[in-house]
Amino acid sequence: MGQPVVEISDDLGVKTADGSWQPRHVVIAVPPAVAVTTIRLPHSLPTNLMAVALRTPVWMGDTIKVVAMYDEPFWRTDGLAGAAISRVGPLHEMHDLSGPDGLPAAIFGFARGGQPNGLDETDVRAQMARIFGPHAGVPQELQIQDWSRDQWTNPAASAEEYVPTAPDYSMFGHAMYQQPHLSGRLHWSSTETAPLYAGHIEGALEAAERTVRAISACPE
Numbered sequence: 001m002g003q004p005v006v007e008i009s010d011d012l013g014v015k016t017a018d019g020s021w022q023p024r025h026v027v028i029a030v031p032p033a034v035a036v037t038t039i040r041l042p043h044s045l046p047t048n049l050m051a052v053a054l055r056t057p058v059w060m061g062d063t064i065k066v067v068a069m070y071d072e073p074f075w076r077t078d079g080l081a082g083a084a085i086s087r088v089g090p091l092h093e094m095h096d097l098s099g100p101d102g103l104p105a106a107i108f109g110f111a112r113g114g115q116p117n118g119l120d121e122t123d124v125r126a127q128m129a130r131i132f133g134p135h136a137g138v139p140q141e142l143q144i145q146d147w148s149r150d151q152w153t154n155p156a157a158s159a160e161e162y163v164p165t166a167p168d169y170s171m172f173g174h175a176m177y178q179q180p181h182l183s184g185r186l187h188w189s190s191t192e193t194a195p196l197y198a199g200h201i202e203g204a205l206e207a208a209e210r211t212v213r214a215i216s217a218c219p220e
C-alpha cells in the first residue's frame with residue numbers, strides 16, 4: 001500500500017489517502033490502540049471491543065531506545081560487562097549490543113519517553129562516561145529513536161482523544177482478539193493480541209499463525 005490505512009468499512013473496504021481495496025479478509029496487524037486512533041474502523045464492530053483495544057498497551061511504545069557505536073568493545077578489556085541498571089538515568093537499562101567477536105561494538109539503552117523536551121544527547125554521553133569510562137562518552141555514532149513520539153507506534157503521540165492511563169497488561173491477548181469479526185473476515189493480529197509472549201516478536205508470530213489458521217478455515 002505504501003501509505004497508512006485510514007479507513008476500514010463494514011463491507012471490509014480498505015482505504016488509504018490515495019487508494020482503496022476490497023479484500024476478502026482484513027488483518028489488522030498494528031497495535032490495537034494505534035488501530036483505533038489512526039483508522040476509522042467498521043461501525044458494526046462491538047463497542048466493548050473498541051474499548052478493549054483502546055486500553056491495550058503498546059509494548060515499549062513509551063520508550064526511547066539509544067544505540068552508541070564504538071570502534072571496539074573497550075569495556076570488555078576493562079573487565080566490564082557493558083550492562084548497567086540505573087535509577088538516576090536518563091538511561092535506566094543498558095546492555096552490550098556488540099556483534100560476534102565484539103564487532104560492530106555497541107552498547108544500547110532504554111530511557112522513558114514522553115518527556116516534554118525529549119532526551120538530551122549530552123546527558124546520555126555524560127551517563128555513559130560515568131558508568132563505562134571517558135571513552136564511552138564519545139561514541140562514533142549515537143542513535144536515538146523516540147518511539148513515544150512515533151504516531152504509528154504510540155497512540156499518545158498524535159491522537160487527542162487518547163488519554164493514556166497506567167498500562168493494563170491484562171488486556172494483552174484479550175479473548176475478544178482470539179476470534180475474527182465481521183463474519184470471520186476481520187482479524188486482530190498484532191503481538192498485543194497474543195495470549196502468550198504478547199509484546200514480543202514471538203507474540204507477533206503466534207498471532208500471525210492464529211490468523212492464518214482462521215483464514216484457511218473460513219469458507220470462500
Ligand SMILES: Cc1cc2nc3c(=O)[nH]c(=O)nc-3n(C[C@H](O)[C@H](O)[C@H](O)COP(=O)(O)OP(=O)(O)OC[C@H]3O[C@@H](n4cnc5c(N)ncnc54)[C@H](O)[C@@H]3O)c2cc1C
Nearest residue numbers: 004005029030038060063065147152190191199200201204
Ligand atoms: C523500543 C522497543 C524495543 C523492543 N525490544 C524487543 C525485544 O528485545 N524483543 C522482542 O521480542 N520484542 C521487542 N520489541 C517488540 C517488537 O518490536 C514487537 O513485538 C513486534 O515488532 C510486533 O510486531 P507486530 O507485527 O505485531 O507489529 P509492529 O512491528 O509494531 O508493526 C506494526 C506496523 O504497522 C504500522 N502501522 C501503524 N498504523 C498503521 C496504519 N494506520 N496503516 C498502516 N500501517 C500502520 C506501523 O508503522 C508498523 O510498521 C521492542 C519494541 C520496541 C518499541
